[in-house]
Amino acid sequence: MNMKRFVKPLLYAAAVLLMSVSCGKKDPTSCGPEDQRYKYMKTVKNARADLYQNAGFIIEGGDGPLICPFQVEKFATYENTYVRGKPQPFKYRIWGRIFDCGGCPTLTADPFPHIVIDKIEKID
DSSP: HHHHHHHHHHHHHHHHHHHHHHHHHOOOSSOOTTTTOOOEEEEEEEEEEEEEETTTTEEESSOOOOOGGGGGGGTSSSOOOOOOOSOOOOOEEEEEEEEEEETSSOSSOOEEEEEOOOEEEEEE
């Protein structure tokens, strides 16, 4: 009888642990193929931005990160608001984390930023 008191909490703890491992958010440092390592650069909060070809954001102030590959489909239906050569309306406010993809194939040695969007709001 004493053993039952200890087994039940142990089973509960094991179930919670398994659920937290299987239901956790995708780690943004592994949002691309395994050979591409993402290194944290900075966090953006309440930044004005425009969506560019459903592939990335142009953020007021100069950043232009691509959307992290595991989130690309999420933004496929969003309105593209970036127009090259024209003043930008900055129709979105975004919150997220910018990472450099050090293993991504590029033509330059410059950082290759990607963003994980945590929150987005459309501004009218």
